[in-house]
Amino acid sequence: MKDSPARITLEEWDARYAELRVAGLREPWYGGPLRRHVDEGGDYRLLRLRYDNSAAALRLWNFLLTEEDRLKEARRQGKKLVGAMKDLGTVPVMAYSLANVTAFYPDGAWWIPCVMELSSRDLEIADSLGIDESFCPVRAMLGAFLTEAHFPIPDLLTCNVGATCDDFSAIAQRLNGLGFPILWWETPHRRQPDSAAGEESVPLPGGLIAPREQVDFVRSELERVRGAIEEVAGGRLDDAALRDGIRVANRMRRVLAELRQLAYSAPVCPIPALEMLIAEMLALHFCSDREEAIRVLEELLEEARRRVGEGVGPLRKDAVRVFWVNPVADLRAMNILEDCGGRVCGTEYLFSHALDPIPEDVAPMEALARTALADPMVGPCSDRADRICRDIQLFGAEAVLVSRIPGASHCAVEGAVIHETVRKRLGLPVQEIEVPPLCDAVAPTIRTRIEALIEIVKGRRKP
């Protein structure tokens, strides 16, 4: 097999892995052939995906798919586990500031039905508890807690509520009722400061603002979270530790920012959409090993830099540049876009606040409160649409794909608002698709819609 960048199947990875080993590939302890995650872990979806063929991508996938082992090892070493729910990117920064605490997102169970191709019983269990398919796939989390088959039960469970989606609040309440105590902390719906009434305006990451009163409120809520982490960890989580934690989180966010810049704006795409989706997700919770997560991303960034420097990549140079809105329940959807002649040039996966740098010029709890309030979920959807328009221009996308999530309460009308804003403001074509946890049955429809979008863009390009 040649060493040029390509997207390859799992079968091709078998040969590629052997080849890399012969060439002297050195791997971390969690390394190995990707196929073992199918044979030993039941991750059958891997058989249907296409992957980047670099050693950096192999390490990324192996890191992602061994998180459960790391959590178990952390517990064995006596570390305390914090299950952070729904805030996507704030509580883990606090938790990792203490050496004896590891945080993870039980929300990640969202992808279990996809990755295991419904072979786990998580959705059935959720059904039996009255949380049926009128809810989004995050309901798989209920099954994951009851079977304890995917992650250990955390020592502390926190959940962000208030201006979050109804699905998550309802499911987390059900979890609480089943005997899993939860520390609830609230984020109010973000609003504009009332300048006529003299309200102080506070800048938030991502170019947003909020009234001082709201920032103070969230900071006081996060103080309760800090107290709970200290109690479970048996030590003080002081401002100095938090400052260090923020600094390390920002180091990772800077690596990711450069990676996104290269992947989404280079003339030839260096890293495919699927690997970039996983890379972005690492920013949320460091995949249960903060330092290693940074090293994994740095290696991917190195590969991206090398490819951009050589002007090579796994996709065609004329691939249509598509901005992707919302995460997909089935990872295969990211492959389909590229199979149809597209490439991802910018994303908004509902966690842009986990990618933006956390302010380092204010007190750490103030900085974290500002970050939490910058969550695209807690503000008006017009703020989200503004951010999307800005990023579309930044990355030079030619079209927008809004992927809806079946049953998800966050996007019932949001997709339409984003659609309209992008079309009116930028005049770009927008397509909407709905992606269930296993999209095989609707793949022809998804493909047709994406192909239509690609054709429209090609027709608009100047000859």
Ligand code: SF4
């Ligand atoms: S409704 Fe949307 S935001 Fe809420 S848990 Fe589901 S996917 Fe996440």
